[in-house]
Amino acid sequence: MDQNNFRTIQSLGRKELINELMENSTVQKDTVINGVGDDAAVLACREGAYSLLSSETFMEGVDFDLTYTPLNHLGYKVASSAISDIYAMKGKPDSLLVNMALPNKLSVDMVKEIYKGIYSCGAEHDFQVVGGDLTASHQILSMSITCQGTVGEEEIVYRRGAQEGDAVCVTGDLGGAIAGLRILLREKEYWQDSQQQQFQPDLEDYEYVVQRQLVPFAQKKFIDTLEELKMLPSSMIDLTQGLVSELSNITDASDTGAMIYQAALPIALETRQVADEMKEDVDKYALYGGEDLEMLFTLKKEQVEQLADTFSNFTVIGKITSEYDAPVMQTGEGELVSFTEDN
Amino acid sequence: MDQNNFRTIQSLGRKELINELMENSTVQKDTVINGVGDDAAVLACREGAYSLLSSETFMEGVDFDLTYTPLNHLGYKVASSAISDIYAMKGKPDSLLVNMALPNKLSVDMVKEIYKGIYSCGAEHDFQVVGGDLTASHQILSMSITCQGTVGEEEIVYRRGAQEGDAVCVTGDLGGAIAGLRILLREKEYWQDSQQQQFQPDLEDYEYVVQRQLVPFAQKKFIDTLEELKMLPSSMIDLTQGLVSELSNITDASDTGAMIYQAALPIALETRQVADEMKEDVDKYALYGGEDLEMLFTLKKEQVEQLADTFSNFTVIGKITSEYDAPVMQTGEGELVSFTEDN
Structure with missing residues (x-):
């Protein structure tokens, strides 16, 4: 095969790859x-x-x-x-x-x-x-x-329902799973360097983030709360690939943009401590980390208040806009930044 | 971990392994x-x-x-x-x-x-x-x-319904997929020995068995025929693991035995030729080969005749018995042989 024609899988984003693979699908049931x-x-x-x-x-x-x-x-x-x-x-x-x-x-x-x-x-x-x-x-x-x-049938929530003015919300906190991974990888390196037979990592100070990486909880309680309140988010997705990537999935499907506020990103103290230790930017953990299994969803303003009355474990991190065709972020200084292409 | 306690996966049969894995299941929906x-x-x-x-x-x-x-x-x-x-x-x-x-x-x-x-x-x-x-x-x-x-709901067929006296039937022929695999492995070895860059196997004489291995057909036509005839086999399974293994699945689930007739095993001429070339026993291909994706099923005597009137591509290869608690085979000479434990 001609090497020039060898398109690597990495050369396409995840969505582009899936779109190409679905091209030849003919059956519609x-x-x-x-x-x-x-x-x-x-x-x-x-x-x-x-x-x-x-x-x-x-x-x-x-x-x-x-x-x-x-x-x-x-x-x-x-x-x-x-x-x-x-x-x-x-x-x-x-x-x-x-x-x-x-x-x-x-x-x-x-x-x-x-x-x-x-x-x-x-x-x-x-x-x-x-x-x-x-x-x-x-x-x-x-x-x-x-x-x-x-x-x-009347309760299903798709990615595609977000509308201009909706609040962008997320359950729990962000970046914990990647912080846990950083710690585990560091301990593994230490173990490999030290040539010890038995791996006894010292993880006591990192219990929260390691749990986020190894034993992530699916958001049953949040979904049960939505059911109790008979509340339907306008769109919803779980955070597998990271916030920027999943928010793009919502804005692409909904044909909107979104603005998120950097200062509002919910980040646990321990996640911040890990980023400090690693001399890394904790916001990058929150924006791109992935695997947190939190829910990202959009609500009307009145729904935000109603939800907050019975469920405290969520944060409004931005809003759906029509101004941009992809998510942008407002920094603490009021500057607008766009995101590099996600994979 | 104590090496003496290391039970290899191969030390259990497939069914035993699955049974052990299901032991701790608690939720019943x-x-x-x-x-x-x-x-x-x-x-x-x-x-x-x-x-x-x-x-x-x-x-x-x-x-x-x-x-x-x-x-x-x-x-x-x-x-x-x-x-x-x-x-x-x-x-x-x-x-x-x-x-x-x-x-x-x-x-x-x-x-x-x-x-x-x-x-x-x-x-x-x-x-x-x-x-x-x-x-x-x-x-x-x-x-x-x-x-x-x-x-x-009224049309589903399980493995567990076979009854004493039912005819054991199989669609198509047996052992073709493993015969195809033998040929492909031989060609691969030849190619590796000859150090050629381009692999141009000579498969012309083996088209049927190679197709059985590489592009096996699922039995839509047979299932459509059953539907046309409004006929329900008493039990059914597809041939993934090989005849002996899958027939054991039926007799275990149905709490019966089975006797199959060696002389009745449907084997394609090309499959026989491959076994001859390889100096192997073609009945072993048919009994243990696997991957044929044919259907193994049991019918009442009157159903056999009714099916044969409209669908020719099946063979009666034995009968369900209560005499044995696992499948046995009657050879051409009338001798009864039992099968070694399958995996």
């Missing part, structure tokens, strides 16, 4: 309400309800590192990530398929540990493991999780 | 009609119908080899394998999720080739690609496909 392009696929189900389907793939060495990831945490995290996509449509998870390619270095009991993490997530979020597939792998553990959930 | 233990999970759907979910994982170097697998064939095969599980419940596929971990050696256009194979399968079997996930991989291409389908 009546039962598919919404296919590729949101957190989960939306399928016709019983009267008044849709079925939701979403998948996540995790590769060892890329998406996780077994050096510092307890196996039950890994199971919990991949399950959390899959059901987070169901919550992002305001749905509830029902069932899970677990696919694994298993290398020889894992024993039966180690694989059971992974499943324990999945079941522990299942007990919290009320889903059942209903199947999957197991195959062998030469060296690398690979996991794919598919989650199926349900949502009322 | 009302919406799950049937979880782990059949070709697809069965979920409550609209009135009168169930939703089916099934997943397949394929790892490079274990389940496929890119040296001799055209990328569009790979896409076709993984899709075929996933929908075959839906057909095995007598369902129809509706939608597909495609998960891939992509190494750098693949260009955008190479990944598009994989998708073309998936879409080509989709056009034949009328399913829509509705989502999935893409991640990076250091070296190895990993694919997981989840298929969602639908089946009428």
Whole structure:
């Protein structure tokens, strides 16, 4: 093959790649309400309800590192990530398929540990493991999780509904997962340098951010609150790829822009301390970090007040605008900055 | 970890491993009609119908080899394998999720080739690609496909319904896929020995078996025929792991035994020729080969005749018995042989 024609996967952004891959799709089923392009696929189900389907793939060495990831945490995290996509449509998870390619270095009991993490997530979020597939792998553990959930036809929230003037909100805080990753990678390096057989990392001071990285919680409580209040955000997405990337997904789908206020970004004290230690910019953690599994959503002004009355764990970080065609950020000094292309 | 306690994954059979992994499952959803233990999970759907979910994982170097697998064939095969599980419940596929971990050696256009194979399968079997996930991989291409389908509540066929006296039947012929694999592996070895840059295998004489390996067809026509005839097999499963293994799945689930007639095993002439060339036993191809994606099913005697009137591409290969608690085989000489434990 002509090397000049070899377009690397990295040469395209994630969205461009997906668009190219979907180009040749021809079949359109009546039962598919919404296919590729949101957190989960939306399928016709019983009267008044849709079925939701979403998948996540995790590769060892890329998406996780077994050096510092307890196996039950890994199971919990991949399950959390899959059901987070169901919550992002305001749905509830029902069932899970677990696919694994298993290398020889894992024993039966180690694989059971992974499943324990999945079941522990299942007990919290009320889903059942209903199947999957197991195959062998030469060296690398690979996991794919598919989650199926349900949502009322009148309750589903897409990415595409944001409107000018809506408040841009986020649950919890940002950048914690990447801060935890930085710490774990530093400890791993230290361990490798010191040639010790047993890896006993000293993580006491970093408990919060390490938990954010290893055992991220899907936002059940927030979704339950929305249901209690019978409140529908105008748009919603979960924070897998990082704030800037996911906010672009909302503004692209909604055909709007957005302005976020740098000073409003919710960042935990411990996340700031890690960035200081690493001599890095904590706002970059918050803007690009990814994996926080918080919910990013847009609300009308009156909804903001109503939500705040019963649920405190969210922050208004900006507003939807028609002035820009991509998110911009207002700094503390009032300067406007745009973001480099996300991947 | 104490090495004595390291139970390798290979030390358990596939069923035992799955049973151990499911041990700690606690959540039981009302919406799950049937979880782990059949070709697809069965979920409550609209009135009168169930939703089916099934997943397949394929790892490079274990389940496929890119040296001799055209990328569009790979896409076709993984899709075929996933929908075959839906057909095995007598369902129809509706939608597909495609998960891939992509190494750098693949260009955008190479990944598009994989998708073309998936879409080509989709056009034949009328399913829509509705989502999935893409991640990076250091070296190895990993694919997981989840298929969602639908089946009428009164039309679903499980593995567990086989009854004493039922005829054991199989569509098409057996052992072709493994024969194709043998040829492809021989050509690969030849190529590696000869140090040629360009791999130009001579496969003209082996077209049928190579197609069975690289582009296996899911049994739509057979399922359509059953529907036309309003005929329900008492049990059904698709041939992924090989005849002996899949028949054990039926007899285990149905709490019966089975006797198959060696002389009745349907084997294509070309498959026999390959076994001869390789100096191997062609019956082993047929019994243990796997990946044929044919349907193994059980019928009442009167159903066999009725089916034969309109559909010729199946063979009665044995009968369900209560005498044995696992499948046995009657040789041409009338001798009874039992099978070694399958994996």
